Amino acid sequence: MLKYKKTNITAKTGVNYIRSIVEEAGSLFHKIESENDLGIDALIEFIRDEKPLNSQIAIQIKSGSSYFNPSEQECIIPIGKHRDYWLNHPLPVIGIVYVPALKCAYWLNISDYINSHLEETMIRFKVSNVNRFDRIAFNQLFMPRNLREVPELSLLEAVKYFNSEKPDEFYIGLITIFRRYPNHSETWDAMVNSFKEKKQETIPNRMIYYLAHIPWHPDIMYTGESINTETKEYAKNLFKTFNKNDVIKLLCFINEEEGIARGTIGQSVEAIISSLPSSKLYLTEIVEDNNIPLTIRQSAAFILLMNEGVSAIPLVKPLVNEGAWYVQEIINHLNQYGELNPYM
Secondary structure, eight states, X not given: OOOOOHHHHHHHXXXXXXXXXXXXXXXXXXXXXXXXXXXXXXXXXXXXXXXXXXXXXXXXXXXXXXXXXXXXXXXXXXXXXXXXXXXXXXXXXXXXXXXXXXXXXXEEEHXXXXXXXXTOSEEEEEOOGGGEESHHHIIIIIHHHHTTXXXXXXXXXXXXXXXXXXXXXXXXXXXXXXXXXXXXXXXXXXXXXXXXXXXXXXXXXXXXHHHTTTTOOTTOOOOSSOOOHHHXXXXXXXXXXXXXXXHHHHHTTSOTTTOSOTTSHHHHHHHXXXXXXXXXXXXXXXXXXXXXXXXXXXXXXXXXXXXXXXXXXXXXXXXXXXXXXXXXXXXXXXXXHSOOOTXX
């Protein structure tokens, strides 16, 4: 007997769910018929305020419970024979998994995933609020993120994401509070508190770069709303609460190979530390503390010599006896040229 399989119904339900969200948002959903399906189920053409944005994405749609693991809260998309096709597709390829039990869908950028997981045969990604595919998220997050724009979140929503324990939610919140709300005190309260409370390895370099916009340095490229004087003074007062341990945490961000040079994260670290009223005191204490790794103490010595000049040589000289040959090189440079400027 001829039967119409439930899997067909589930697949159609997922496609219709996604189509309805795209079209209700005013964008276009171009379905690719199954006989022409090589790994792409549809194209989405973004339209805003009735104006086409000349931007499209390709989407692969998976529907059903077999593509969602509730215990791990993750979605699954088999790669199969589609790897090369997706990798070489001229449009960004987005995977969307519709979960019937939740009546919701979640997405990720397949192109980015495969490029960074070349040996994987299965795409697995955690579900969260930032990769939900629903009517609200489409305009707030899905479209802006795929257009490389700042998410359309209120300050309250952005701070809520920023305070999340989920890394992807935290990251979206970070970008949004800084890019969309740079002159709100809540932005700087959130970033400074987060820096103090989080472990160093959970803080992205981007947040250190954002914090460095307060003292500023010549290699900061800024677009959008400028940070005004009042905001800078507010944030500088927050920076005054940094203690020795906070300075050590900042120094941990410096890449040992890159050090402190133009265009490195070390440049942002140096800018923040040098702006602190008690920077000399903290840096000296760090240099003298044998319980701190030598690499961190060397970075502290570098900034100390950079800011204090030859007068700081006696403070850092003991490091040379501990095997810090790099510090001796800096001292030699300082004695020869009278100053230390790594950004020239």
